Amino acid sequence: MCGFVGVLRNKYVEKTDLRKWDEALASIHHRGPDATGEYKDDWVQLGFKRLSIIDIEQGQQPLSYEGRYHIVFNGEIYNYVELRESLIKYGYSFQTNSDTEVIVALYAHMGQACVQALRGMFAFAIWDSVEEILFAARDPFGIKPFYYWESDERFIFSSEQKSIRHLTDDHELSKKSLQHYLTYQYVPEPFCLSTSILKLKPGYFLLKETNKKAVTKCFYHKMFSPKTDDFSVVVHKTRKVLEDSVEKHMRSDVPVGAFLSSGIDSTTMVALAKNHNPYLKTFTAGFEIEGYSEIDIAKESAEKLEVENIHKVITPEEFIKELRNIIWHMDEPVADPAAIPLYFIAKEASTHVKVVLSGEGADELFGGYNIYREPLSLKGINDLPNWLKAWLNKGSEILPDGMKGKSYLYRGTTPLEARYIGNAFIFSESEKMRMLTDYRPNQAYTEITRSLFREAISYGESSKMQYIDMHTWLPGDILVKADRMSMAHSLELRVPFLDKEVFEIASRIPDHMKIANGTTKFILREAVKDLIPDFILHRKKLGFPVPIRQWLRNELYDWAKDTINNSSTLGTIFNKSEITSLLEEHVTMKKDNSRKLWTILTFMVWYSIYEEAEMQNAKAEVVIQREYAFIN
Structure with missing residues (x-):
């Protein structure tokens, strides 16, 4: 890279x-x-x-x-x-x-x-x-x-x-x-x-x-074009194209390793890569808090696959120490907490190899996010007459936040185009209106997805969500943090799922072959079921679990409070009372505001690095002192 x-x-x-x-x-x-x-x-x-x-x-x-x-x-x-x-x-x-x-x-x-x-x-x-x-x-x-x-x-x-x-x-x-x-x-x-x-x-x-x-x-527009091929044919084609992609991605004049989590995507990469390098090194990150570590499962997978596993446990102290460096490398704020373990495991991997394989893209291509099963759970309410759905939709608006059934009624009676923008939906328009000192009502979030929904008008509901994610979430979040966090340590990250030939096969898989048997990525699971351990094959998707919720109530509370109080964005960009209320509601456990807070805090740190006038000269000097010496 x-x-x-x-x-x-x-x-x-x-x-x-x-x-x-x-x-x-x-x-x-x-x-x-x-x-x-x-x-x-x-x-x-x-x-x-x-x-x-x-x-x-x-x-x-x-x-x-x-x-x-x-x-x-x-x-x-x-x-x-x-x-x-x-x-x-x-x-x-x-x-x-x-x-x-x-x-x-x-x-x-x-x-x-x-x-x-x-x-x-x-x-x-x-x-x-x-x-x-x-x-x-x-x-x-x-x-x-x-x-x-x-x-x-x-x-x-x-x-x-x-x-x-x-x-x-x-x-x-x-x-x-x-x-x-x-x-x-x-x-x-x-x-x-x-x-x-x-x-x-x-x-x-x-x-x-x-x-x-x-x-x-x-020159290349990614569209889905489902075909009615026999199930076994689709499984066979998927397996063959993945084998070919991994083989091509293993081409290198330096050692290649792989990231390994507790999921099917990275485990598939490791199992296929091992055929080309039996001494493959794998890398895993986790946290000390119970429920926020994939290390034990990854180690068990590595043992089953007979590959070496190297892991890194991340402490909140390490995180705070590296945060500004993480956001400097991110280039622009991406408030995905999964960037944290990715940064640390890339740092660890870079001491062993110069290239790693990773499983990004499998969810968007093969239908891996749990939300893609939502149309199945909403079918009953979707079949109701339009007049009744409109009445239920109005009823959902007056129900208290957090009340059981409110979300179900809203999702079931609101068109997908008006409510789905991808894997993350942090602040609503009404929340941004209260929070920003200069809110502009003519710049609604739907302007990003409107044209994409038009292009996907003939797709099923699950494929529509996939299509939105593939054109927004994947390049805007997943691949940004993958590139920046690996490059921060001069580590090349390769993503064999995101290959033109793989996409050509994945794009033809109909919804009922992706969302089937009570799971997601059904075709992918069938294609690799003889390669990976059963406890991984049937495991629900977790992603990179990060204890931001707990940290902001404990170890990171003082840091978060100081960051907010000292930020020059208060009064100029954000209304202070709204931001401080978010933090206090979270700390007192009235609401889980962790993702909202993390979005604000990430922006504030980014702003202090890249936008505040007094930081510009300091930033340039840090860059020069740290990375300019090689020129001389």
Whole structure:
């Protein structure tokens, strides 16, 4: 895995300030500490930080091809060997054995259509110095990040926002994105908390010509297309494509390990990877609080699979010590507590291997979240006449919060399009109205999902929820924390479930084959049932359990109270009385406000690092002292 930053100047614009450029490049040193590379000409400046995984000796970047094309690339192309062989037949020659050179040669051969042939995770930019065009692309699932900023004078792009922030002061806080963050616990793509920085959408490419505005275009749109194949055929195809994907994802010139939790997804990855490396190391994180640790189960799984397991127990003291560093690396607030164990287990794994496999994406592709079974439980009320559902819906509004049956009535009588936005729904519009000093009623959360529901209009209810999650939750939360928390420790994280070939099979599975036998991911379970232990196969999904609820009432209470009281966001962004009430209600156990509090606290810490004026110079100096020394 790697990191890059680039600047494309329009005509007659002064070159980038050297100090700012060095700071921008240094700020992503963690993404690639093995080597630093630069390329510049009259129009473009490219900087690169390399984590050496493939072709360690020769795969340096920026890589130039035929003296015309110059590429920076973050990710891995898993079919690069096959692509290289086909290009050689067309007369192309190669100076390295890297997948980077294959991408740029493929672009020289096919132009924009090259992205259709790539199987892997990627974000890259190719500068054509003859045509004076920058071509950039991001993989279909958004595994790898690509940020950009544009003005009349310059176009800046990078693997992380922090690099762009070093190169321009134009990054005002977006009130619209803040409102969405408070609902979703992340900022939905393509937006950022800055009004001027954008994310290139997954499955999109970008074209930027000198003196013209950048344009983006979709090259891979993920849609479900259920087929009526025989059940056994679907199971067989699923198993075969997973075996092939893991085999491709094991390609590396350095050791590969795997994360292992108590669930079916990571256990499947480990079981399949072991076929290619019998000495596979696995890594697990947990907490000292009962019910919040997967270590014992993961250790038992590792014993059954005959692989080594290395685990890490996380204390609240360690967590507090690392929190600001975690959020600095996150780049933008993502209030998912699961980022915490991911950060610590990535740190542990990085002392043993440079690459890990992980199970992200299985839930979105194969129907793994428990909420996907909701349409089955709501069937009785959904079949009622519309007039009766409307009456029951009004009745649910007057029932007290927490009263048994209130949620069921609301969910059963409210259209999915009006209530489902993904796995997290933190603050309602009425709550944000009370909490924010500048609430804007014309920026409701449904504007993010409205077009997606239109695209999924023909799907069943479960597939609609999957579709929403695949286009919002997956790239906005799951893959952001996976990339940032692993890259914080210069560890490459690979996700074999999020493979084009795997998706082609998963996209054809009908709802009744995913949500069946009282469980989720039924096809996946059937496909791997001979590989993994029974106690994992039938285990309910837990995710990464994190004791935020307990910590905020005990070990983290003083920290939370101080963070709130000392935050400059009170009175300027948030109404103090609303925030302090959330904390006191939680501590006195009147309500469980842990997720709401965590969303606010994460933002406050992020704001103090990236937005407060007095922090800017301190932040730059910390980056320079910690990661700038290598330049000299």
